[in-house]
Amino acid sequence: MPEHAGVNRRGVLAAAATTAAAGAIVPGTAGAAAASPGAAPPPGRPATAQPPGRELRALLKEIDPDRIEEIVRALASFGTRHTLSSQDDPARGIGAARDWIHARMKEYAAASGGRMTVESQSYVQRPASRIPVPTRITNIVATLRGSVAPERVYVVSGHYDSRATDVMDADSDAPGADDDASGVAVVMELARVMARRRTAATIVFAAVAGEEQGLYGARYMAGRFKEAGTDVQAMFTNDIVGSSTADDGTRDPYTVRLFAEGVPTAETEEQAAVRQSVGGENDSPSRQLARFVRDVASNGATGMDIRVVHRRDRYLRGGDHIAFLEQGYPAARFTEPAEDFAHQHQDVRVEGGKQYGDLPEFCDFAYIARVARVNGAVLWTLAQAPGTPTGARILTSELTNSTELVWDRGDEPDLAGYEVVWRETTEPEWTHVIEVGDTTRHTVDLSKDNVFFGVRAVNRAGNRSPVAFPVPSR
Structure with missing residues (x-):
């Protein structure tokens, strides 16, 4: 996936309005099918839930x-x-x-x-x-x-x-x-x-x-x-x-x-x-x-x-x-x-x-x-799972209605990539997950002023790390 692949704001918000309550996974690109890292969580469970393996x-x-x-x-x-x-x-x-x-x-x-x-x-x-x-x-x-x-x-x-x-x-x-x-x-x-x-x-x-x-x-x-x-x-x-x-x-x-x-x-x-x-x-x-x-x-x-x-x-x-x-x-x-x-x-x-x-x-x-x-x-x-991502930042050098996130790549040999998560500021749990691939940079077409973002790592076995909360950086 390109480093600056984005998510369409209107499409994301429309999906959030109709499916967030069911824990839907937000697509990684506009118009794509839902990016599901395994089975979607049942109602009432966070979108970031991980089912136990064998x-x-x-x-x-x-x-x-x-x-x-x-x-x-x-x-x-x-x-x-x-x-x-x-x-x-x-x-x-x-x-x-x-x-x-x-x-x-x-x-x-x-x-x-x-x-x-x-x-x-x-x-x-x-x-x-x-x-x-x-x-x-x-x-x-x-x-x-x-x-x-x-x-x-x-x-x-x-x-x-x-x-x-x-x-x-x-x-x-x-x-x-x-x-x-x-x-x-x-x-x-x-x-x-x-x-x-x-x-x-x-x-x-x-x-x-x-x-x-x-x-x-x-x-x-x-x-x-x-x-x-x-x-x-x-x-x-x-x-x-x-x-x-x-x-x-x-x-x-x-x-x-x-x-x-x-x-x-x-x-x-x-x-x-x-x-x-x-x-x-x-x-x-x-x-x-x-x-x-x-x-x-x-x-x-x-x-x-x-x-x-x-x-x-x-x-x-x-x-x-x-x-x-x-x-x-x-x-x-x-x-x-x-x-x-x-x-x-x-x-x-x-x-x-x-x-x-x-x-x-x-x-x-x-x-x-x-x-x-x-x-x-x-x-x-x-x-x-991989370790919690380090160096997670939201770039704030320009006034925009999109959000650019960067982080450091981990050195785990089985690292598969990363996911960006987000939620409304009044939500206690992460409600949306975006697969972004093996990259250290991603832009989401949502305003950083309105929601909270996070980044987590994924390995080839499908194990996810805890979320890293990004800090602002110019």
Whole structure:
């Protein structure tokens, strides 16, 4: 396709008026048939939706609720996993949990043919908020190295430390089944299933410590990545994903919330000025990541609906994804649809014939398995697709009613080309897709003043990257 191939404005707008609600794909040239990258999405799904392929479906079927239950019960059996609890007791405390996770991850890595390595990422935290004495904090990190683009990294985490009602109580039982053995179980089960497979990019499976005391483990890990210049293109934390039952007894077993920030935590003054001049408050890298999650995981293969929440996290609280946002990495948090505060962060006790505490008995292991499938669909597709396009810009040197987009070409050997996406500024999801071929420049006969544009990469297998939101450039 020629580099300056355009789309007729009148034809596009007419098509939008009659077919946008059905998720129609806009043609790449005026008068052409609809450019369909696979089957058109069903009504109610974004135009950018990606159906799962055969290999992904096979992977998701291997995720086992029984293995997830085994992990949750094993972690709860250590009594407490408080960051300040014993590090050398073989049966109780955070040290025992650390060693158990490390040993199990090593078992998974043994099946990888050398592609997966496991490390204990450890440092001594000096006295600080909620850390009264020097304390060793250890993350267990399993890295599945990509075979095509190993420098491109995707991270999934859960925190294995727990707490009682008193955040400084390192002695009382704090089984932490939902918060957050459930998230660690998601990470470990994905590491088991993916260890035997080859990915194009690198996936990091992390069980981190120090979250309840102040995100210490995650901040150390994110800082290490930043110092090394690691290209972390997405990070997800799974924190409190163990139950679909709210504190009033209502259930929502097929929904998981995904918290994704708008204005980036690490936004510079220059970036803020650009955003304020053109909009894009709903187009941060984390919001594009959230759209990608819905594109690949809101389907029959996962059995789940992803409820995207346009906030960094819940009121008064924060998860390990914040540590990555602080370093400028795209990140988001998975959590259950409604928390049961009667059991969360409660000391284990019986009152009025009722048992309280964050115990495995209050977890829904089939639900955790479905959350793991959501994560699996997202991570697998990210790791097999091209990376998010870089250098995406809208050229603004001239006043015109068309839009010229440019971007940098990726270096993936299986790169097939690119797609331009667009939507009305009031739409939350991308509504139109234009195939533009293997080029780094495209002109659309629509005004950049009226709609939002984006660019995504496509490989020969049909896997699409997350969307890159272009910035103005003269």
